[in-house]
Every structure is written in C-alpha cells, then in structure tokens.
Amino acid sequence: MSDSDEEPPDAVAIEPPVPKNASNTEWCAVPVTLVSGYLGAGKTTLVNYVLTEQHGRRIAVIVNEYGQDLGIEKAMVQDKGEALVEEFVELGNGCICCSVKHNFVATLEQLLQRRDKFDYVLIETTGLADPGPIAAVLWTDDELEAGVFLDSIVTVVDACNLKFQLRERREDNLATEAALQIAYADTILLNKKDLVSTEDLAALRGDISAINSSSEILVTERSRVDLAHILDRGTYRLRSGPPSAAHRITPTAIPLGEGALSAVHDSGIHTVSLLVSAEVMLEPVKCWLENLLWESTEAGPEVLRLKALLCVAGSSERHIVQCVRDLYEVMEAGAWQKGEDRTTRMVIIGRRLDQASLLKSFEAACTDPKVTIPCQRCE
Numbered sequence: 001m002s003d004s005d006e007e008p009p010d011a012v013a014i015e016p017p018v019p020k021n022a023s024n025t026e027w028c029a030v031p032v033t034l035v036s037g038y039l040g041a042g043k044t045t046l047v048n049y050v051l052t053e054q055h056g057r058r059i060a061v062i063v064n065e066y067g068q069d070l071g072i073e074k075a076m077v078q079d080k081g082e083a084l085v086e087e088f089v090e091l092g093n094g095c096i097c098c099s100v101k102h103n104f105v106a107t108l109e110q111l112l113q114r115r116d117k118f119d120y121v122l123i124e125t126t127g128l129a130d131p132g133p134i135a136a137v138l139w140t141d142d143e144l145e146a147g148v149f150l151d152s153i154v155t156v157v158d159a160c161n162l163k164f165q166l167r168e169r170r171e172d173n174l175a176t177e178a179a180l181q182i183a184y185a186d187t188i189l190l191n192k193k194d195l196v197s198t199e200d201l202a203a204l205r206g207d208i209s210a211i212n213s214s215s216e217i218l219v220t221e222r223s224r225v226d227l228a229h230i231l232d233r234g235t236y237r238l239r240s241g242p243p244s245a246a247h248r249i250t251p252t253a254i255p256l257g258e259g260a261l262s263a264v265h266d267s268g269i270h271t272v273s274l275l276v277s278a279e280v281m282l283e284p285v286k287c288w289l290e291n292l293l294w295e296s297t298e299a300g301p302e303v304l305r306l307k308a309l310l311c312v313a314g315s316s317e318r319h320i321v322q323c324v325r326d327l328y329e330v331m332e333a334g335a336w337q338k339g340e341d342r343t344t345r346m347v348i349i350g351r352r353l354d355q356a357s358l359l360k361s362f363e364a365a366c367t368d369p370k371v372t373i374p375c376q377r378c379e
C-alpha cells in the first residue's frame with residue numbers, strides 16, 4: 001500500500017471491455033496505461049506487481065528494449081500470478097520516442113490482432129523516453145484510435161536518485177527526461193521510500209510538485225500501490241486533447257526551450273550491449289561489477305543503469321543482475337528452459353562506455369577460472 005496523504009482524484013468508471021457484437025469479432029477500445037520513469041526507478045517492478053495482483057484484467061504488456069533486441073527486458077517481466085500476459089512485444093529499434101510512428105504503431109496494431117486475448121495494455125517505456133510523443137500517437141493515429149485509448153500516464157520516480165537526476169541540466173538548456181516524465185504524469189509513484197529519510201521524502205514531494213503540481217503523488221516501496229490508482233483511471237477521456245508537459249512545468253522550475261517536447265536525449269548517455277557465449281562464474285561477475293560501479297574515475301565509465309541475464313556455470317537457474325548507479329543485486333530467475341538461448345547478455349547505459357574494453361574485461365574476469373580479479377570484497 002502507498003502512504004499517500006492526498007485524496008485521489010475521482011476515477012471514472014469504465015465498463016469492462018466486451019465484444020461489440022454477438023459474433024465476438026468487434027471489440028471495444030482497450031485502455032492503455034503508459035508507465036514512464038527514469039532509468040532504474042521501478043517501472044518493471046510496477047509492471048510485475050500489476051501482473052501478479054488480482055484485478056480481473058487480462059493484461060498485455062509492451063516493453064521497449066534498450067539498444068539491440070537482446071530479450072533482457074522481456075526476461076525481466078514475469079507473470080507469476082493469475083493475471084494473463086498473452087503477449088510481450090518488443091520494439092527492437094531503440095526508444096519508443098525515437099521510433100514512434102513506425103515500430104510503436106506497428107507493435108500495437110500487431111497486438112490488437114489478438115484482441116480476444118487481453119483487455120488492458122501496459123506500455124513500459126525506457127528510462128530515457130519522453131512519454132509525450134507516445135501519448136500523442138495514441139490520440140492521433142486514426143487506425144489505432146479505434147482500438148486503444150490512453151487511460152493515464154504513470155511515472156515512477158526513484159526517491160534515492162531523483163535529486164541528482166533533476167539537477168542534471170542539458171547542455172541545450174532543455175528539460176531533462178526525468179523532468180519531462182514527471183511533467184507528463186497523471187500519477188507519480190515516489191518509489192524506493194526504504195532508501196531515504198522521511199525528511200527527504202517531503203523535500204522530494206516539493207521538487208515534484210514544483211514541476212507538476214496537478215499529479216497525484218504516492219509514496220511506494222517496490223512500486224506496490226493500490227491498483228485503483230493505476231488501472232482504469234479514465235484520465236484522458238475527460239480531456240479534449242493530447243497531454244502537454246509544457247502547461248505543467250512551471251517556468252521557474254526547469255528552463256524550457258523551443259523544442260522542449262522533441263525527443264532528444266541527454267548528451268553523453270549511451271548504451272552498450274555485451275554478449276558472452278561462455279558460462280560465467282558468479283563471484284567473479286560480482287567482483288567485476290563492483291570494480292565497474294565502485295571504482296570509477298572521472299575519466300572512466302559511468303554506469304547509470306545495468307541489466308544482465310547470466311548463464312552461470314554449474315547452475316540450472318537463470319540469473320538476473322540489476323544495477324542502478326552504485327547499487328546492484330543478483331537474483332535467480334527460474335530454471336533455463338530446454339532449448340533456450342543461454343547466451344549471457346548485458347546492457348549498460350551510462351557515459352564514457354567503451355564496448356570493446358568492457359567486453360574484454362568482462363570475458364577475462366568472469367569466464368576464465370585462472371584469472372583472479374582484485375576487488376575490495378575479495379581481499
């Protein structure tokens with residue numbers, strides 16, 4: 001449960017979707033909740049939570065993979081409960097905001113062909129996506145309009161890192177993605193409350209309200225929230241046009257230039273992918289990670305976000321690695337299936353990342369039992 005002290009705005013009841021006609025071939029438009037939020041804030045955690053809760057909805061999820069299509073995002077979304085996840089469709093061509101017209105629309109249309117399998121859609125954008133253009137497409141695409149409608153935009157915010165993310169100013173003086181994501185939100189989950197003090201939470205509420213004073217702010221841990229705040233809000237059924245960030249960002253909070261709503265990313269942030277076919281050893285992986293995350297220099301790589309699916313030597317379990325800045329965790333994620341591709345896959349998002357040297361050091365450290373890696377934890 002969240003510990004919001006604010007009254008939620010009135011939710012608009014939407015009838016559960018039913019076929020329009022007796023032959024079950026035409027369907028009512030399906031609601032879409034856009035899940036936005038900066039790198040590592042807790043978006044996938046929220047999606048997984050929704051999938052495992054009882055809400056009577058059959059949910060389809062669209063996730064957006066970073067960089068090349070490695071299947072990591074897909075592996076992170078787990079349907080453990082009663083809720084059905086009929087399809088995962090990944091957009092293989094970078095962020096949604098950069099490929100809105102083609103991949104995003106095609107993906108939704110493809111999903112709508114299996115309309116009988118689901119009655120709600122969650123779209124999880126990447127941590128660097130500006131949700132504005134995606135929301136606009138849900139309005140303006142004639143073909144899509146009949147099949148889906150935007151229900152609301154939920155932005156997950158990392159209480160531990162928000163201050164830092166908002167402080168980052170773009171060289172071109174536009175609002176940062178973190179600010180835009182807050183600006184567009186109807187509902188904001190101020191997540192990871194376990195990592196900050198009550199005083200910090202209060203200050204963060206102030207920072208968020210300075211950007212978007214009209215959103216509902218819910219303080220959460222592991223993105224756990226009463227789903228009445230997330231599903232079937234009907235927010236945009238009450239509005240006459242697409243959402244706009246501009247009216248929500250107060251002029252003094254974040255400087256906005258002419259192109260504030262265009263999909264341009266923070267300069268210097270980029271993504272590298274590492275693929276390793278040999279099995280890896282878990283302890284050396286942890287040491288390699290700790291060196292990368294904790295021993296960084298100003299000239300060296302700076303990791304904002306790292307995710308990996310590991311094939312660990314001697315284990316039948318898939319292992320997932322999650323890092324947000326200097327925090328990381330490694331989790332078992334179910335047994336490998338027969339015939340499943342066991343390539344170890346890693347995606348790193350950050351600055352000054354050199355793919356070739358990262359791959360070389362990872363392979364040397366984590367796949368060769370003869371190599372010993374000096375790290376503080378092992379010494």
Ligand SMILES: Nc1nc2c(ncn2[C@@H]2O[C@H](COP(=O)(O)OP(=O)(O)OP(=O)(O)O)[C@@H](O)[C@H]2O)c(=O)[nH]1
Nearest residue numbers: 038039040041042043044045127191192221222322
């Ligand atoms: N301590 C703590 N960790 C959390 C909380 N919520 C999520 N996490 C962890 O934060 C990490 C990132 O969570 P994700 O849900 O993958 O974040 P995301 O926004 O989907 O990340 P990207 O897709 O990279 O943008 C994972 O290791 C989560 O287990 C929380 O409330 N408290």
